[in-house]
Amino acid sequence: MLLAISACSGVNAAYHFEAGDGTAKPKLSGIGLRRFNWLNTANPDWSFIKIVDNYVINVRFEEVSKAPAVNDWTAIDTVLAFADRAKKKGIDIHFKLRFATGIFAPQWMKEKYGKFLLPGKMFEDAGWTEGADPNCIKWWDDGYLDAWAQFMAEVAARYDNNPYISEIVISGTAAGTAEPLSLAISNGGEGAERRDAYLQAGCTDEKMQHAIYRSIDAMKVFKQTNIGLALNTYIHLNQNTFPDNEVSKKIGEYVCESFGNRAVLGNNGLRTGDAPGMHGKDWSPGGKMYELEMFYLQMHKKYGSGIYNQTASTKQMGGYEFWTASLDNGAALSSSFVELPETEKSIKSRLTLEQLQNYREAYKKNE
Numbered sequence: 001m002l003l004a005i006s007a008c009s010g011v012n013a014a015y016h017f018e019a020g021d022g023t024a025k026p027k028l029s030g031i032g033l034r035r036f037n038w039l040n041t042a043n044p045d046w047s048f049i050k051i052v053d054n055y056v057i058n059v060r061f062e063e064v065s066k067a068p069a070v071n072d073w074t075a076i077d078t079v080l081a082f083a084d085r086a087k088k089k090g091i092d093i094h095f096k097l098r099f100a101t102g103i104f105a106p107q108w109m110k111e112k113y114g115k116f117l118l119p120g121k122m123f124e125d126a127g128w129t130e131g132a133d134p135n136c137i138k139w140w141d142d143g144y145l146d147a148w149a150q151f152m153a154e155v156a157a158r159y160d161n162n163p164y165i166s167e168i169v170i171s172g173t174a175a176g177t178a179e180p181l182s183l184a185i186s187n188g189g190e191g192a193e194r195r196d197a198y199l200q201a202g203c204t205d206e207k208m209q210h211a212i213y214r215s216i217d218a219m220k221v222f223k224q225t226n227i228g229l230a231l232n233t234y235i236h237l238n239q240n241t242f243p244d245n246e247v248s249k250k251i252g253e254y255v256c257e258s259f260g261n262r263a264v265l266g267n268n269g270l271r272t273g274d275a276p277g278m279h280g281k282d283w284s285p286g287g288k289m290y291e292l293e294m295f296y297l298q299m300h301k302k303y304g305s306g307i308y309n310q311t312a313s314t315k316q317m318g319g320y321e322f323w324t325a326s327l328d329n330g331a332a333l334s335s336s337f338v339e340l341p342e343t344e345k346s347i348k349s350r351l352t353l354e355q356l357q358n359y360r361e362a363y364k365k366n367e
Contacts (some may be wrong), residue, residue, distance in 0.1 A: 025165075026094075028166050028360075029054075030337060031340055031363060032340065033339065036058070040080055047350065051360055054096070055093065055095050063075045064076070078344050079095065079258065081163065094164055096168070100146075100174070100363070101171050101172055101173070103133055103136045103175065107133075109144060112147075114137070115138060116138060121157050132176065136176070140173070148267075149221075152222075153168035160221075166226055168228065170219055173212050180215060181251070199238075204238060206303050226264050230266065231251065231292060233246055233292065252265050252299060265306070265308075265336070266308035267289065267297060267310070272317075272325045275312070281317065307366065309330045323341065331366065338359070343365055
């Protein structure tokens with residue numbers, strides 16, 4: 001059955017798709033680009049797309065939500081239309097839908113539910129934050145959480161039976177990177193300053209955890225789409241921001257209990273233990289991120305949940321010479337899906353199609 005989808009509430013249909021049959025969708029597997037706009041869609045290289053057949057639709061929350069129950073879906077529907085082009089070439093591509101919230105919440109919500117300034121530089125090495133309002137919504141406010149749950153219901157009504165969107169990310173309580181456990185309090189060495197900004201705005205550990213669990217519950221309106229979570233080390237606000245993986249594990253298992261084999265756990269910083277700085281040590285046995293990777297595998301064995309990894313930036317990995325080692329590490333850590341670090345052009349200048357195919361097959365073996 002063909003369903004009409006309006007670009008904005010009350011506007012004529014702008015995109016059509018074939019509805020799914022109501023069963024759970026296959027999880028993303030293989031390799032993908034972490035940003036769809038890194039793909040050359042003007043002159044598609046279908047041989048590349050046949051191998052790198054997954055893409056992340058990164059959308060700023062403010063791009064879609066214009067007022068209560070008034071949404072402009074153009075940013076998403078335009079991408080989905082490309083999937084139709086690929087299908088005509090005999091290529092099935094699929095998407096992860098990731099809403100960037102926090103500093104990217106719509107202004108009408110910030111005014112209604114409250115906002116606070118995240119001081120200092122915005123997310124380092126993340127050009128997509130250019131022009132962002134540094135005022136972050138108070139995402140722990142129950143009124144905002146109600147509004148977010150309503151928005152998720154609207155997204156589900158529109159896309160849950162869309163076969164191209166395989167996964168949607170839990171991101172309602174994130175500061176800007178769609179990572180709910182990442183408060184952006186350590187970027188640029190301004191951790192204490194940003195921690196204090198949260199506390200002065202009225203956030204506490206208790207409110208933060210309450211909000212995270214509510215944002216997870218908001219995803220229960222999806223019945224077919226896989227539910228992803230960037231599960232990083234939890235950072236306590238009230239205790240000098242010390243890291244606590246035990247809180248992270250409780251949150252991760254709640255996601256798996258809630259969504260079973262539709263749950264997907266992972267993180268956005270894949271690298272090796274040889275990466276420079278303190279984060280490299282985190283990825284070695286005994287490190288915080290290595291510990292979480294072992295937890296993802298434990299949950300996979302217990303619930304059938306998926307495991308993904310997004311590579312760290314090239315700089316954070318240690319340079320281009322660390323690309324293959326980091327991608328190899330993704331396979332060793334049982335990832336079934338890995339998001340690549342840079343644009344199509346950059347990837348093709350450093351990895352052959354044969355190498356990409358080999359990585360694709362290696363990750364698929366971990367399903």
